[in-house]
Amino acid sequence: MSTEIVAGLSGVAVFLLILIWFYNRLVRLRYVVRSSWSDIDVHLRKRHELVPNLVETVRGYAAHERGTLTKVAELRAAAMQASTPGEKAKAERGLAGVLRSLFALVEAYPGLKADAHFRELMTQLRGLEDNIEYARRYYNAGVRDYNVATAVFPSNVVAAAFVFTPAEFFELDSPEQERKPVDVAFS
Numbered sequence: 001m002s003t004e005i006v007a008g009l010s011g012v013a014v015f016l017l018i019l020i021w022f023y024n025r026l027v028r029l030r031y032v033v034r035s036s037w038s039d040i041d042v043h044l045r046k047r048h049e050l051v052p053n054l055v056e057t058v059r060g061y062a063a064h065e066r067g068t069l070t071k072v073a074e075l076r077a078a079a080m081q082a083s084t085p086g087e088k089a090k091a092e093r094g095l096a097g098v099l100r101s102l103f104a105l106v107e108a109y110p111g112l113k114a115d116a117h118f119r120e121l122m123t124q125l126r127g128l129e130d131n132i133e134y135a136r137r138y139y140n141a142g143v144r145d146y147n148v149a150t151a152v153f154p155s156n157v158v159a160a161a162f163v164f165t166p167a168e169f170f171e172l173d174s175p176e177q178e179r180k181p182v183d184v185a186f187s
Helices: 003-061 066-081 086-107 110-114 116-151 155-159
Strands: none
Touching: 003 066, 003 086, 003 110, 003 116, 003 155, 066 086, 110 116, 116 155
């Protein structure tokens, strides 16, 4: 074999190795995003399972607050049906907002605040909220790394060739919503 052929084959081999390395890196990052989304989904399901117990406990003390309790149930159902990170984030923002209203209602019922079952549910909910926050941060970091890898040269060439599309962030926080006072409606 001539040296030109060997050099050409070596160049092709190096190119293929680099291509494989970039492809495998994108696949690994995509799996980090998928598995971290799965973690968020598990925590959200646990929260969705806890909400009916919380509503029933509040209902026992505040039966005339039917409008708020109904809204919690409706938003919980919408959050459970959402599928994409963007849809879930929107639904979860709504659910979090109405839960804040529910917790504001609790202030009007000292007996409810003293109820052991309610306190246990609140402890569980706080733990779940913390877990969701940690999982969300991990997921968003994975999405950031993946999206950067699909956008920068030369991995963007590999990403485009193998159809690696950007992932969607999961943002629960809405700065304009967080600044608003809690709206408590007595129905």
